[in-house]
Amino acid sequence: EIVLTQSPGTLSLSPGERATLSCRASQSFSSSSLGWYQQKPGQAPRLLIYGASSRATGIPDRFSGSGSGTDFTLTISRLEPEDFAVYYCQQYESSPWTFGQGTKVEI
Amino acid sequence: EVQLMESGGGLVQPGGSLRLSCTASGFTFGDYAMHWVRQAPGKGLEWVSGISWGSGDIIYADSVKGRFTISRDNAKNSLYLQMSSLRAEDTALYYCASRRGSGWPFDYWGQGTLVTVSS
Numbered sequence: 001e002i003v004l005t006q007s008p009g010t011l012s013l014s015p016g017e018r019a020t021l022s023c024r025a026s027q028s029f030s031s032s033s034l035g036w037y038q039q040k041p042g043q044a045p046r047l048l049i050y051g052a053s054s055r056a057t058g059i060p061d062r063f064s065g066s067g068s069g070t071d072f073t074l075t076i077s078r079l080e081p082e083d084f085a086v087y088y089c090q091q092y093e094s095s096p097w098t099f100g101q102g103t104k105v106e107i
Numbered sequence: 108e109v110q111l112m113e114s115g116g117g118l119v120q121p122g123g124s125l126r127l128s129c130t131a132s133g134f135t136f137g138d139y140a141m142h143w144v145r146q147a148p149g150k151g152l153e154w155v156s157g158i159s160w161g162s163g164d165i166i167y168a169d170s171v172k173g174r175f176t177i178s179r180d181n182a183k184n185s186l187y188l189q190m191s192s193l194r195a196e197d198t199a200l201y202y203c204a205s206r207r208g209s210g211w212p213f214d215y216w217g218q219g220t221l222v223t224v225s226s
Contacts (some may be wrong), residue, residue, distance in 0.1 A: 035212035037152075044202055044216040045144075045152065056214065088152055092212050095166050097142075099152040 033093030116220030129203030
């Protein structure tokens with residue numbers, strides 16, 4: 001099983017600032033199988049990034065993803081008020097399809 | 108517009124059973140693999156089970172293997188999760204999610220249905 005560890009657990013920032021979220025895997029896998037999801041309180045997760053760096057439909061370009069092997073990053077270039085949420089990384093290369101424990105981006 | 112709507116959640120005693128449903132619209136359901144993902148209160152996401160478009164490939168998390176059964180009816184655009192021998196640790200919001208196939212992420216999610224296992 002591929003274990004994903006996200007850091008930090010909580011990121012306290014202000015609107016307009018840059019957010020950098022990390023996702024580290026217990027073993028290397030293809031970057032084409034790494035996704036990022038956003039979850040707001042009381043809502044379902046929403047796909048942001050797939051294939052480590054491709055934005056899903058309708059996702060603004062302030063969201064970007066990068067990385068390979070075991071280290072992946074989600075960057076939000078300038079935080080908007082609606083971006084304050086919990087973010088999860090996921091590997092979908094091999095079952096069980098695992099998620100990181102989440103990073104909360106708070107004001 | 109893609110929509111996934113779960114139903115069937117509720118309060119059940121330990122050892123009991125429950126059947127969840129997920130009804131899809133806005134896309135060709137039979138072309139997609141489908142999955143169940145759960146989220147315990149205040150916790151993160153845990154993948155539970157997945158089924159291929161034609162039901163030929165079915166897989167479960169170890170935590171539910173032998174207790175849960177996933178199935179689908181493409182004619183009814185519906186996905187199901189039959190849960191038995193329920194435990195307190197199965198208490199969670201259960202989401203259904205679609206996936207185009209191998210190598211694709213979980214692209215659309217429903218709003219979830221809450222399962223509470225308690226005496």
